[in-house]
Amino acid sequence: MAFFSTLFSQIINGLQSGSIYALVALGYSMVYGIIMLLNFAHGDIIMVGAYVVWLSMTSFGLHPFVSILLAVVVSTLLGVVIEKVAYAPLRSSPRLSLLITAIGISFLLENGFQLIFGAGAKVVPTLISGPTFKIGGANISTPALVTLGVTVVIMIALTLLVQKTRLGRAMRAVSEDMGAAQLMGVNINTTISFTFALGSALAAVASALYLSSYAQASPTMGSMLGLKAFVAAVLGGIGSLPGAMLGGFVIGLAEALVSAAGLSVWKDGVVFAILIVVLLVRPSGLLGKPMKEKV
Amino acid sequence: MAKSKEKLVPVEGGVIPERDAGTPPVLEARHLGIDFGGLTAVDDFNFIIGRTEIGGLIGPNGAGKTTIFNLLTNVYQPTRGKILVGGVDTRGKKTYEVNRMGIARTFQNIRLFKALPVLDNVLIGMQGQMQYRLAGAVLRLPSYWKQEKAAREKALELLSIFGMESLAYTPAGSLPYGAQRRLEIVRALATGPKVLLLDEPAAGMNPSETAELMENIRKIRDTFQIAVVLIEHDMNLVMGICEGIAVLNYGQIIAKGTPEEIRNNPQVIEAYLGRKGGAAGC
Known part of the structure; x- marks a missing residue:
């Protein structure tokens, strides 16, 4: 019995961290889908979001909810500004230049924050408090439930946004054929900005959900989180939104189950092993379309 | 003649x-x-x-x-x-x-949004004429519904020029060649x-x-x-x-x-x- 309750609580843990990976992976996938860029600065948006929450709660004494909202706003703006300043001028450059720029932005953010706030971790006050539920011998915390609930709602909203609205249609059109979309009257600058805004907002939400369970912000927190979310996006099929969602949950569950088996030191290794296997066996990912070289 | x-x-x-x-x-x-x-x-x-x-x-x-x-x-x-x-x-x-x-055009080598349904291809052409804001879409405001519904009706009407209304929900890429060419004309027309x-x-x-x-x-x-x-x-x-x-x-x-x-x-x-x-x- 103890085995099953441990397993059950690890599955809940896995779904919780999987939710966070999925939200971040969506940002990777959307941006890749639209401009074929692996935006390695995306993970650092999470870190910026976390610092905004920390700063507004500890220095300005704002309500947790207001702080989260502020983090979403700041991250969204940051995402849009990064695209305008760093990526937009390189739109017709080779994709490698874009990739290197993204890595550069990532370093800039990490080291910039280290310079301003120091390398040490900041303790973030409790964001979400509530009772711990006991279901079938497993403990389920309120933050875990909130994380799952928020993620499911966001995924549904995002799917509707992409499928049913004007901007969502523009995103899909641009990701298929940017040239033809422009010729049909689609403003691609707006569409790309919107994509970055959306991805960054999701990263900020992921950041808040992360802080609700692991109440620490540090300058490098985004790199590992971002890297795992990237693995999730590749696993699901980069460019595919349902793929990013699925990939996130699979990575989260894999980590939790490895921990449940008492091998928690191996958990990062397993994630990257999954990446290697996916790249070898099914490079287009679980839900991605088989890739054809663009001519 | x-x-x-x-x-x-x-x-x-x-x-x-x-x-x-x-x-x-x-x-x-x-x-x-x-x-x-x-x-x-x-x-x-x-x-x-x-x-x-x-x-x-x-x-x-x-x-x-x-x-x-x-x-x-x-x-x-x-x-x-x-x-x-x-x-x-x-x-x-x-x-x-x-x-x-x-100015609207079609392409010598067909360039439809192949993964998207026929109707969405036409609706993308109508982007410029749809003025509602994102807030309206997110909050599901009546103005959003009204515009979206009107756009859909107009798109179906345009498709009916070539008798393609019944294909509205088919992915554009799976249409036969001739129909793809016709859809390109409809999509271009949709831009007004x-x-x-x-x-x-x-x-x-x-x-x-x-x-x-x-x-x-x-x-x-x-x-x-x-x-x-x-x-x-x-x-x-x-x-x-x-x-x-x-x-x-x-x-x-x-x-x-x-x-x-x-x-x-x-x-x-x-x-x-x-x-x-x-x-x-x-």
Whole structure:
């Protein structure tokens, strides 16, 4: 019995961290889908979001909810500004230049924050408090439930946004054929900005959900989180939104189950092993379309 | 033939059909030219299209026809000369802005959004005319629903021109070839153009499909009161529906006029249709 309750609580843990990976992976996938860029600065948006929450709660004494909202706003703006300043001028450059720029932005953010706030971790006050539920011998915390609930709602909203609205249609059109979309009257600058805004907002939400369970912000927190979310996006099929969602949950569950088996030191290794296997066996990912070289 | 041929009358910059003489021309190219490196692809291209004219652009392969479409739609920026849409210069405009000024096109090699349903392809064309804000969409405001519903109805109506309403939810990429070509025309029409540029609309079509296409092009012109310019190798189509034709060779216009004039122009026959008695005769 103890085995099953441990397993059950690890599955809940896995779904919780999987939710966070999925939200971040969506940002990777959307941006890749639209401009074929692996935006390695995306993970650092999470870190910026976390610092905004920390700063507004500890220095300005704002309500947790207001702080989260502020983090979403700041991250969204940051995402849009990064695209305008760093990526937009390189739109017709080779994709490698874009990739290197993204890595550069990532370093800039990490080291910039280290310079301003120091390398040490900041303790973030409790964001979400509530009772711990006991279901079938497993403990389920309120933050875990909130994380799952928020993620499911966001995924549904995002799917509707992409499928049913004007901007969502523009995103899909641009990701298929940017040239033809422009010729049909689609403003691609707006569409790309919107994509970055959306991805960054999701990263900020992921950041808040992360802080609700692991109440620490540090300058490098985004790199590992971002890297795992990237693995999730590749696993699901980069460019595919349902793929990013699925990939996130699979990575989260894999980590939790490895921990449940008492091998928690191996958990990062397993994630990257999954990446290697996916790249070898099914490079287009679980839900991605088989890739054809663009001519 | 549905209609007797309209006379072309001279206006400043060229000739247009008599019925359009009262209104300003919808599209004009003046001394248009483009170089790629040292190569002059198009030079001194002058061209004028009346408000409801069906114009044709013909010429051998590599003559620069598609390059001209790319110039007219702002895919390429001209090295020399200018383009006027309804009298407004398109220089310095963004590609999507030129589309919204009233220039829409199809592509020689079909470029639909293949993964998206037919209806969404048409709705993407209508982007520029839908004005609701994102907040409305997120909050599900009535104005969003109203616009979205109106857009859907209009899209289905446009699809019905080619009898394609029943295919609205099929992915565009899985349509048969002919239907894809027709969908490209519908998608271009959805942008609300003043001029519809068709790049080889009859390519790969059989004679009966081509005849149907011809009727549809006329129908589109009459219903929407817009101009159509087409690039085409099918001489029956070109001679059958075009009122004014420009013949291009090596990036330069070698002849302009009515189908009769073009048919009888010795230079055209020499350069394009082949020598008298040749196999390529029309």
